[in-house]
Amino acid sequence: MSEADLTSVMAIEERIYSHPWSRMIFSDCLDTGYDCRIYETEQEIMAYSVMSSAVGEAHLLNLAVHPLHQGKGLGRFVLRSVILQAREKADTLFLEVRASNQIARQLYESEGFNEIGQRFDYYPAENGREDALVFARPLL
Numbered sequence: 001m002s003e004a005d006l007t008s009v010m011a012i013e014e015r016i017y018s019h020p021w022s023r024m025i026f027s028d029c030l031d032t033g034y035d036c037r038i039y040e041t042e043q044e045i046m047a048y049s050v051m052s053s054a055v056g057e058a059h060l061l062n063l064a065v066h067p068l069h070q071g072k073g074l075g076r077f078v079l080r081s082v083i084l085q086a087r088e089k090a091d092t093l094f095l096e097v098r099a100s101n102q103i104a105r106q107l108y109e110s111e112g113f114n115e116i117g118q119r120f121d122y123y124p125a126e127n128g129r130e131d132a133l134v135f136a137r138p139l140l
């Protein structure tokens, strides 16, 4: 992912999340040197991921598939790619997910992530706040 991709990335981000990241957050991730990747054809960006890593820990900060391409195995493909990226830098891959996001939860559980905690009222939601579930996956 580069700065030039952010208009397309933001178009996806704003369609799939009730509370999307801002363009500034993506810019900051790029500037900080996080592992920000797009998965694209010649025509369009189909998916993207953002991962940070430091002192043996990697964090998956964003994983998204274009709405027209969801449910076809691309999310699992991208997640497996992230796990391979993380394995080069860390012992454990962490992530947070909205408690209501059943699709993502199923995906993470089926790829070896375990729920290790909960952050109460972590996310803004339609009617107040929503808990985050914290997942971790050993990378050995």
Ligand SMILES: CC(C)(COP(=O)(O)OP(=O)(O)OC[C@H]1O[C@@H](n2cnc3c(N)ncnc32)[C@H](O)[C@@H]1OP(=O)(O)O)[C@@H](O)C(=O)NCCC(=O)NCCS
Pocket (backbone or CB within 6 Å): 016, 017, 063, 064, 065, 066, 069, 070, 071, 072, 073, 074, 075, 076, 077, 096, 097, 098, 101, 102, 103, 104, 106, 107, 110
């Ligand atoms: C979550 C997301 C990345 C999954 O990507 P995807 O390409 O749609 O998912 P896949 O086709 O690879 O499916 C992976 C698993 O997700 C679950 N899943 C996918 N679509 C589903 C649906 N419509 N209903 C229920 N479960 C579903 C299944 O467990 C599926 O495994 P299976 O095919 O063996 O049954 C994607 O839906 C997305 O971008 N959602 C919006 C953003 C988001 O929530 N990101 C995660 C933030 S933590």
